[in-house]
Structure formats: structure tokens, C-alpha cells
Amino acid sequence: MGESIIKAINVQKEYRREGNIIRALVDINLDIEAGEVVFITGPTACGKTTLLNVLSGLDLPDDGQIILDGENIARANEDRLSNIRRQKIGFVFQDFNLIETLSGIENIEALLWPTVLSKKEVENRAIQALRDVDLLERKDHFPRQMSGGEKQRIAIARAIVHQPRVLFADEPTGNLDPTTEGEIMKLLRKLNEDMGMTMVIVTHQEKLLSFADRVIQMERGRIENIKGKR
Numbered sequence: 001m002g003e004s005i006i007k008a009i010n011v012q013k014e015y016r017r018e019g020n021i022i023r024a025l026v027d028i029n030l031d032i033e034a035g036e037v038v039f040i041t042g043p044t045a046c047g048k049t050t051l052l053n054v055l056s057g058l059d060l061p062d063d064g065q066i067i068l069d070g071e072n073i074a075r076a077n078e079d080r081l082s083n084i085r086r087q088k089i090g091f092v093f094q095d096f097n098l099i100e101t102l103s104g105i106e107n108i109e110a111l112l113w114p115t116v117l118s119k120k121e122v123e124n125r126a127i128q129a130l131r132d133v134d135l136l137e138r139k140d141h142f143p144r145q146m147s148g149g150e151k152q153r154i155a156i157a158r159a160i161v162h163q164p165r166v167l168f169a170d171e172p173t174g175n176l177d178p179t180t181e182g183e184i185m186k187l188l189r190k191l192n193e194d195m196g197m198t199m200v201i202v203t204h205q206e207k208l209l210s211f212a213d214r215v216i217q218m219e220r221g222r223i224e225n226i227k228g229k230r
């Protein structure tokens with residue numbers, strides 16, 4: 001067994017709404033190895049996004065531990081958490097979340113600011129990230145001039161430009177047609193193979209699950225089943 005990069009230990013999370021308690025995460029235990037590609041799947045409202053947000057420190061669990069690269073982020077203060085997110089984590093979202101008034105390369109560079117790097121070095125890193133997603137020719141285009149698949153490539157370049165240890169993606173192909181969807185998944189798999197980057201990806205698309213090393217099947221806030229190599 002390789003190095004553990006993310007571990008969830010007895011993680012719980014509830015939401016309260018109109019007097020009801022929604023048990024979004026129920027006793028989650030999970031161990032993800034560095035370099036693994038793990039998919040999280042399951043029906044709507046089963047807790048996929050909540051789990052991803054808690055694993056990545058975007059949200060805090062009510063109880064339990066999240067050990068990311070050896071550190072319990074469920075107990076980290078806000079400053080430390082934002083440092084961890086800046087250094088170790090990349091995010092990709094369903095709706096791309098690009099800044100419409102910035103060009104492709106500027107969207108990527110923006111992730112690195114503020115920084116001690118020179119302007120030239122920031123640009124060089126963004127160019128490398130554009131090469132990694134094979135989209136250098138869209139560098140100076142704005143999001144409105146790009147297709148959905150191109151926008152998602154820019155968003156992936158932005159998510160990897162700081163070379164995070166883990167890339168988290170919540171339904172990264174949810175707004176794309178089937179052909180583009182397959183291309184984006186292949187790209188993510190290639191980045192994983194080239195860079196050894198760990199990936200945790202939420203999808204409810206059954207046919208994408210073959211891209212994963214392991215598939216976590218959720219049901220009503222619980223892990224029902226884990227399928228795969230380990």
C-alpha cells in the first residue's frame with residue numbers, strides 16, 4: 001500500500017432545515033492513496049458534494065477527522081486552511097467558474113496571486129498549464145469565446161497551475177456533451193498519469209466510472225460500497 005494522502009475518520013455532517021435534520025454524511029471512513037483516481041457516485045442528494053467539500057476543506061464536518069497529507073484539516077484554523085487550499089488542493093466545478101472579464105491565461109494566472117513569483121514566472125507557469133491541457137492557442141480568448149469543453153480545459157489548467165497534491169472535481173463534465181465529456185475525462189486521467197496527481201471526482205454518470213481506480217458508491221449519506229483495485 002502506498003502513501004495515504006487523504007483519510008476520513010468517523011466523519012459526520014448534518015444540516016438542519018425547517019426543523020428537520022438531514023444526515024448528509026453518516027460515519028464516513030475512507031483512505032485515499034497518493035496518485036489514486038477515486039470517483040464518488042450515487043443518486044442525487046446522497047451526499048457526494050458534501051463529502052467532496054469536507055475532504056477538500058471547503059466545508060467542515062460536525063465530527064470526525066480529515067487527515068490531508070498528514071494534517072487534520074477538520075481542526076485547522078481558517079488561515080491554515082486557506083494556506084493548505086492554496087498549496088495542496090485544486091478544484092474543478094461543473095459550471096467552470098471562470099472570470100468572464102479575464103482571458104484564458106489571466107484566469108489561470110489569477111490563481112497564483114498574490115505571490116512572491118515574478119510576473120514572468122507567473123506567466124511561464126500559466127503557459128505550461130495551458131500546454132498541459134493542450135489549449136495554448138486559446139490563451140488570449142475570453143470565456144464567452146470558448147466552447148464548454150475549452151472552458152473546462154482552462155478551468156483544469158487553473159486547478160493544476162500550482163501543482164497541487166490533490167485535484168477535486170464536482171461533476172466536471174455535468175455541463176458537457178458526451179463526446180466532450182469523454183475527452184475531459186481522458187485529459188484528467190492523462191494528467192494523473194503524467195504528474196501522479198491524486199484525483200477525487202464526483203459523477204453520477206455510470207459510463208465514466210471505468211476511468212477510476214476505485215469507485216465509492218454513496219447512499220443516503222453513507223458509503224455503501226467501494227469497488228476497485230484495493
Ligand SMILES: Nc1ncnc2c1ncn2[C@@H]1O[C@H](COP(=O)(O)OP(=O)(O)OP(=O)(O)O)[C@@H](O)[C@H]1O
Nearest residue numbers: 015016017022024043044045046047048049050051
Ligand atoms: N447548505 C445546506 N443546507 C441544508 N441542506 C443541505 C445543504 N447542502 C446540502 N444539503 C442537503 O444535504 C444532502 C446532501 O446534499 P449533497 O449536495 O451533498 O448531495 P449530492 O449527492 O451532491 O446531490 P446531487 O447529485 O444532486 O449534486 C441533501 O439532502 C441536501 O439537500
Ligand SMILES: [Mg+2]
Nearest residue numbers: 048049050170
Ligand atoms: Mg452534488
